[in-house]
Each structure stands twice: as C-alpha cells, then as structure tokens.
Amino acid sequence: MNISKKGLGRGLSSLMGETVIQESPTQPASGDVKISISKLKPSSIQPRRLFDKNSIMELAESIKAKGLVQPILVRPSKSNSDEYEIIAGERRWRAAQIAQLHELPAVIKNLDDVEALEMAIIENVQRADLSPIEEAAGYKKLMEQYNHTQEALSAVVGKSRSHIANIIRLLNLPTSIQDMISQGIITSGHARAIMNSAFPEQLAKKIVDENLSVRQAEKLAKSNKTLPTKVKLKPADTIDLEQRLTELLGLEVLISDNGKRGGSIKVKYKTLDQLELVTSKLKN
Numbered sequence: 272m273n274i275s276k277k278g279l280g281r282g283l284s285s286l287m288g289e290t291v292i293q294e295s296p297t298q299p300a301s302g303d304v305k306i307s308i309s310k311l312k313p314s315s316i317q318p319r320r321l322f323d324k325n326s327i328m329e330l331a332e333s334i335k336a337k338g339l340v341q342p343i344l345v346r347p348s349k350s351n352s353d354e355y356e357i358i359a360g361e362r363r364w365r366a367a368q369i370a371q372l373h374e375l376p377a378v379i380k381n382l383d384d385v386e387a388l389e390m391a392i393i394e395n396v397q398r399a400d401l402s403p404i405e406e407a408a409g410y411k412k413l414m415e416q417y418n419h420t421q422e423a424l425s426a427v428v429g430k431s432r433s434h435i436a437n438i439i440r441l442l443n444l445p446t447s448i449q450d451m452i453s454q455g456i457i458t459s460g461h462a463r464a465i466m467n468s469a470f471p472e473q474l475a476k477k478i479v480d481e482n483l484s485v486r487q488a489e490k491l492a493k494s495n496k497t498l499p500t501k502v503k504l505k506p507a508d509t510i511d512l513e514q515r516l517t518e519l520l521g522l523e524v525l526i527s528d529n530g531k532r533g534g535s536i537k538v539k540y541k542t543l544d545q546l547e548l549v550t551s552k553l554k555n
Contacts, residue, residue, distance in 0.1 A: 303342050303376055304376070304377060305374045306374060306377045308372060308373060310353060310355055311357055311377075312354055312356055312357065313364075314387065316384060316388045317357070322361075322362060326362075327362060327366050330366035331369035333366075334366055334367055334370040339363060339367060339375060341363070342376035342377050343361075343364060344359040345360075345378070346387060347379065355377065355379065358380075358391055359390055359391055359394040359395075360375075360394075385413070388409065389427050389428075391409070392409040393427070402452065402455075403441055403459040404449050404452050404453045405453070406438055407439050407441050408442065410435055410439055438459065440466060443466070445472055448471055448475050451479070457478055458485065460485035461475070461478050462475075464492050474491060474492060478491075509526050513525060519552070520552060521545075524539075525539070
C-alpha cells in the first residue's frame with residue numbers, strides 16, 4: 272500500500288475516503304461493511320492506553336440516540352480468520368458495547384504493522400485523543416522498531432520535526448512525572464520546563480502544590496535553586512517514649528507526631544506470635 276504525500280497528516284478521513292490510500296491489486300480494500308461486535312478485538316499496537324470513562328459514557332448516549340456516524344477501521348486478525356483487529360475506533364467500539372449495539376460499520380483494510388500503527392497514531396493525534404506520553408511512545412515505536420526517521424515521521428503524521436523531537440524527549444523524564452502528564456496533573460509545557468533540572472520530581476511537586484503556570488515553571492527551573500529537603504527532627508521526649516515502648520513490648524516502636532492533627536504509633540513485627548505477645552502485654 273502506498274501513501275501519497277498529498278494527504279499526509281490530514282487525518283483518518285483522508286486516509287480512508289480519498290485517494291490517499293492506494294491498495295495493491297493483491298490486497299483490495301473492502302468497502303463499508305457491518306461487523307459483529309463479538310468479532311472485533313482491540314489492537315496490540317494501539318498507541319492509546321487511557322480511555323476516559325465519562326467521555327465513553329457520553330459517546331454511548333450519543334450512539335443510542337443517533338447511531339454510529341463514522342465507521343471504524345479494522346484489519347483481518349492474524350491469529351483468527353473470523354475476527355478483526357481495530358486499528359482506529361476502539362473508543363467507539365467500547366461505547367457501542369455500552370449502547371448495546373450488536374454490529375458496527377467498519378472499513379476493512381489489509382495493513383501491515385507499520386501502516387496500522389501510522390494510521391492509529393494519525394487518527395488519535397488528529398482527534399487529540401492521545402496524551403503527550405502516548406503520542407511520544409507511538410513515535411518512538413515507529414522510529415525504533417520500524418526505522419522511521421524524524422523527517423519521514425513528520426511527513427506521515429503532519430507534525431513538525433521539532434514537535435516530534437520535543438515530545439519524544441518527555442520519555443526521558445522519571446516515570447512519576449510521565450504519569451502526571453498522562454493524568455493531566457501537569458502539562459507537557461510544564462514538563463519541558465523542568466526537563467533539564469537536577470530535581471525534576473521536586474519541581475513537579477512544587478508546580479502542582481503552588482499551581483504554577485508554564486512560565487512560572489520555566490523561571491523556577493532557570494533559577495537553579497535547589498529545593499532543600501526539610502528534615503523534621505523528632506523531639507527528645509518523643510524519642511524517649513519510643514525507646515521505653517520498644518523495651519516494654521520487645522518490638523521496635525515508631526511514633527509519628529502530626530501536631531494538632533494527632534499522630535500514630537507503628538509497631539514493627541515479623542510473626543503473628545510476636546503480635547499476639549504484644550496483645551497479651553497490653554491486656555495486662
């Protein structure tokens with residue numbers, strides 16, 4: 272299958288409905304058909320990993336009222352000749368199940384893994400359905416597993432090379448910050464601002480705690496000020512009480528004092544027999 276440069280980056284509709292996709296004589300494209308929902312399966316190469324439950328419920332209500340307007344894109348399953356793998360439209364498929372539809376309109380195309388991943392990324396990027404981390408992971412997979420250059424990838428997805436380079440750099444951040452981006456706690460702009468910091472996780476926490484804008488995050492990162500870690504020393508009487516309780520119970524005791532909010536006592540044990548011994552001592 273050849274993808275002409277004329278339609279690159281214009282979204283899935285151009286890839287499905289215009290002259291962008293040219294099927295080879297040995298792999299003709301099927302038209303819009305109805306396929307049983309039970310025969311449709313999610314794709315393992317789907318770049319999208321997070322699906323918002325509320326938006327799917329809203330889509331399900333829309334489907335109940337108006338039906339499914341746009342067909343999904345599928346390819347024949349490699350493992351089961353009676354099934355189809357969803358390349359674009361998994362969110363619609365999930366919503367359709369909630370709406371209790373029995374079949375979906377679909378376009379069937381014979382695609383290899385590279386073409387399928389390209390189409391999946393294009394559709395999700397055009398719909399703004401991917402988180403920046405999912406988008407970056409999709410680009411990285413095309414580059415590492417399928418030998419795409421940034422220039423070729425830019426042409427395929429209709430994004431600038433600088434956009435692709437910058438978003439892939441997000442994958443260099445600690446996993447905790449990537450999760451914050453995926454969950455919408457901070458933006459990719461915030462993440463880029465703190466990317467070169469020696470303390471990105473501390474800065475990310477400060478951004479969230481103080482509700483900083485991207486510009487404020489940039490200034491914070493440029494200030495090169497280390498964020499001191501506050502070490503709260505226990506009062507001498509608390510330490511003394513820990514030692515006395517430890518001697519009394521025969522197990523290590525830790526006391527956490529939260530001031531006016533109270534506190535907690537933690538008793539460390541290794542076996543249930545030790546815990547029962549503590550219980551008997553407390554009863555006495």
